[in-house]
Amino acid sequence: MSLHNRMRMVALGALAGAALLASAACGGSTPAPAAQTSPGAGAATAPAANAPAGPTSLTLVASNMLFDKAELKAAPGAVTITIDNQDTGIPHNLQVFKGSDNSGQSLAKTEVVTGPAKHSVTLELQKGTYFYQCDVHPTTMTGKLIVG
Numbered sequence: 118m119s120l121h122n123r124m125r126m127v128a129l130g131a132l133a134g135a136a137l138l139a140s141a142a143c144g145g146s147t148p149a150p151a152a153q154t155s156p157g158a159g160a161a162t163a164p165a166a167n168a169p170a171g172p173t174s175l176t177l178v179a180s181n182m183l184f185d186k187a188e189l190k191a192a193p194g195a196v197t198i199t200i201d202n203q204d205t206g207i208p209h210n211l212q213v214f215k216g217s218d219n220s221g222q223s224l225a226k227t228e229v230v231t232g233p234a235k236h237s238v239t240l241e242l243q244k245g246t247y248f249y250q251c252d253v254h255p256t257t258m259t260g261k262l263i264v265g
């Protein structure tokens with residue numbers, strides 16, 4: 118008998134034993150409980166909901182003389198904002214202020230660059246509300262950055 122066949126016999130024997138045990142368990146008057154599958158077994162491999170937040174990277178697209186978002190959100194700490202100026206031949210930049218309008222302290226300012234161009238600025242931000250604008254178009258290109 119080959120090793121392979123012998124192992125198969127062993128496996129079959131184990132199955133037969135399990136079947137006998139199962140039928141014995143079912144012999145009583147109370148129905149055997151269904152096999153329990155742990156609902157948490159699969160969830161253990163899922164990423165933790167509270168994974169440590171690294172630096173937040175945000176992208177603001179400037180297109181057709183507008184920013185694509187009127188509100189950004191970030192966790193406290195290092196926040197990198199990339200302005201992606203997609204307007205060919207049109208200059209844009211990004212300035213970030215403390216508070217909810219441009220009367221607050223200016224925290225960062227990128228150069229005014231004619232698109233298409235991309236540039237980034239990194240800030241250390243605490244929990245709070247910030248305001249951003251394009252200095253070339255401060256009436257139409259503005260938004261709120263919420264850090265919390």
Ligand SMILES: [Cu+2]
Pocket residue numbers: 179182208209210251252253254258
């Ligand atoms: Cu602009």
